[in-house]
Amino acid sequence: MANVLDLRRRIRSVKNTRQITKAMKMVAAAKLRRAQERMTGARPYAVMLASVLASLRRRMDAVDPTTNTLRSPLLAVRPEKTVLLVVVSGDKGFAGAFSTNIVRAATQFIAEQRAGDEDKQIDLQAVGRKARDFFRRNYPTAEPRKSPPAGTGAQQSPEQSPDQAAAVPARTRKGDVEFLPSEPAAAITLEKLRFEDARALGEEIVARYAAAEVDAVYLAYNEFRSVLSQRVVVERILPLVTGKGGGIDRPEVAASAEPTLEERERMAEAAMSAGLTLRDEEGEAIRAQYRDEARRFGTANVDYLYDQAADEVYSSMLPRFVSALLYYAMLESIASEHAARMTAMDAATTNASEMIDSLTLTMNRVRQAAITKEIIEIVSGAAAV
Amino acid sequence: MAELPSRSNQTEFPQNRLKVRLVTPERILLDTDATSVTLPGEAGVLEALPGAAPLLTAIGAGELLLAGGEGGDQRFVIARGFAEVLPDRVTVLAEYAEAPDAVDKPAAEKQLRDGQKQVGEAGDDPAKYRAARSVVLEAEAKLGRAGQ
Numbered sequence: 001m002a003n004v005l006d007l008r009r010r011i012r013s014v015k016n017t018r019q020i021t022k023a024m025k026m027v028a029a030a031k032l033r034r035a036q037e038r039m040t041g042a043r044p045y046a047v048m049l050a051s052v053l054a055s056l057r058r059r060m061d062a063v064d065p066t067t068n069t070l071r072s073p074l075l076a077v078r079p080e081k082t083v084l085l086v087v088v089s090g091d092k093g094f095a096g097a098f099s100t101n102i103v104r105a106a107t108q109f110i111a112e113q114r115a116g117d118e119d120k121q122i123d124l125q126a127v128g129r130k131a132r133d134f135f136r137r138n139y140p141t142a143e144p145r146k147s148p149p150a151g152t153g154a155q156q157s158p159e160q161s162p163d164q165a166a167a168v169p170a171r172t173r174k175g176d177v178e179f180l181p182s183e184p185a186a187a188i189t190l191e192k193l194r195f196e197d198a199r200a201l202g203e204e205i206v207a208r209y210a211a212a213e214v215d216a217v218y219l220a221y222n223e224f225r226s227v228l229s230q231r232v233v234v235e236r237i238l239p240l241v242t243g244k245g246g247g248i249d250r251p252e253v254a255a256s257a258e259p260t261l262e263e264r265e266r267m268a269e270a271a272m273s274a275g276l277t278l279r280d281e282e283g284e285a286i287r288a289q290y291r292d293e294a295r296r297f298g299t300a301n302v303d304y305l306y307d308q309a310a311d312e313v314y315s316s317m318l319p320r321f322v323s324a325l326l327y328y329a330m331l332e333s334i335a336s337e338h339a340a341r342m343t344a345m346d347a348a349t350t351n352a353s354e355m356i357d358s359l360t361l362t363m364n365r366v367r368q369a370a371i372t373k374e375i376i377e378i379v380s381g382a383a384a385v
Numbered sequence: 386m387a388e389l390p391s392r393s394n395q396t397e398f399p400q401n402r403l404k405v406r407l408v409t410p411e412r413i414l415l416d417t418d419a420t421s422v423t424l425p426g427e428a429g430v431l432e433a434l435p436g437a438a439p440l441l442t443a444i445g446a447g448e449l450l451l452a453g454g455e456g457g458d459q460r461f462v463i464a465r466g467f468a469e470v471l472p473d474r475v476t477v478l479a480e481y482a483e484a485p486d487a488v489d490k491p492a493a494e495k496q497l498r499d500g501q502k503q504v505g506e507a508g509d510d511p512a513k514y515r516a517a518r519s520v521v522l523e524a525e526a527k528l529g530r531a532g533q
């Protein structure tokens with residue numbers, strides 16, 4: 001049996017660990033709160049853009065009736081032969097199963113896509129170090145392209161015709177599923193995410209779609225609905241057409257994974273002990289205030305004058321919508337990551353406390369045993385005299 | 386189109402004020418009211434007064450000017466956006482919007498150099514040229530008012 005000194009040392013070490021996990025939990029909780037605020041701040045823009053697009057969409061068809069061409073290459077629906085999957089994960093660990101979950105959802109998606117059509121080619125792009133490392137390890141890396149398609153800060157030309165753009169030479173693939181390194185994606189540090197970062201990636205993706213390099217773009221990320229409710233979703237963000245009604249309010253969800261009841265309980269516990277309110281009432285009030293007005297943006301029941309041709313307004317708005325979607329998805333993913341880290345660190349703190357309790361019990365027993373032994377020795381020594 | 390509203394219309398709006406909201410992807414930068422708003426429309430500068438006809442326009446790089454706001458006139462550098470003008474309300478969605486003193490000048494200088502380089506490289510490709518020009522215009526808008 002270990003001696004008292006060893007046990008005392010171990011207890012001290014576990015206590016130190018507990019202090020660290022506890023601090024990490026509190027930091028995660030604070031960052032989660034900030035991430036939620038950023039989401040609240042970003043919400044009106046996303047909603048307004050979606051509503052003005054939806055309203056424009058109601059006024060005009062995707063196909064220009066006079067020239068019989070699509071108003072924007074982003075509306076072109078092609079058979080999905082090559083698919084781009086963008087995965088938003090975390091940059092750091094210590095967040096429980098956060099990164100594992102998103103990577104699993106991605107691999108599952110790849111398997112499903114390949115099961116449906118064996119010749120389907122999938123390009124992978126990763127935002128966040130965890131998914132990037134995973135893809136790099138598990139899939140062949142595509143050769144870097146010679147000429148990057150996106151201008152650094154330029155607005156893409158949505159009116160570029162598809163056949164003109166298709167002149168981009170096809171690259172030679174090493175495998176059907178390839179990891180595609182992308183400069184804008186690699187440049188994103190989630191901790192300090194700015195809209196400009198998301199826009200650079202969005203423009204690259206839009207350029208690849210407009211050039212018919214990919215036939216559909218999916219986005220896998222952690223959707224953040226509340227502190228207690230996050231799920232992994234895979235959404236199709238391009239082409240910008242959804243099946244029913246043709247609305248573009250919300251991208252089509254291709255797959256999702258909900259947390260179990262048990263996981264939810266753990267999240268609730270962690271949030272309570274970190275001093276987070278589960279119902280974000282303040283944020284809710286702000287959101288409610290802007291929600292209605294945001295929905296009305298660009299949808300007034302009047303005939304707008306257009307300073308430019310309406311379809312020009314429309315088609316220049318679409319790439320921006322993609323960037324806004326990406327940005328918002330990243331914000332949600334960041335909030336989810338902090339929530340996951342908070343839960344994981346809360347569990348770690350609880351485990352450390354349990355360990356300390358059991359070690360203390362053992363230590364006390366060992367100490368008591370030693371004392372008892374000494375007394376027996378003294379008593380039997382006295383009896384022998 | 387410089388002045389959209391006809392003067393007679395304004396009697397319907399007794400306060401003669403516009404609610405102005407400037408929204409960026411990151412936050413609501415401005416939520417206030419003013420007597421007039423000057424927007425850098427893609428096709429030219431336009432001014433919205435209370436009672437303006439409903440208008441939807443793309444916005445180029447330039448300056449958003451609010452007249453008669455609470456704290457006097459307010460200026461913002463904005464780029465890449467859309468504006469909805471309604472008789473009593475102007476809402477501007479812009480991917481880039483900052484107060485002139487908050488503009489990151491070194492970054493804008495770099496953007497200007499990059500843009501000029503792109504213009505040089507664009508050659509005969511009209512799409513590339515247009516993209517490069519918009520970079521330059523945006524950088525110039527950022528620099529033009531910065532620090533003044």
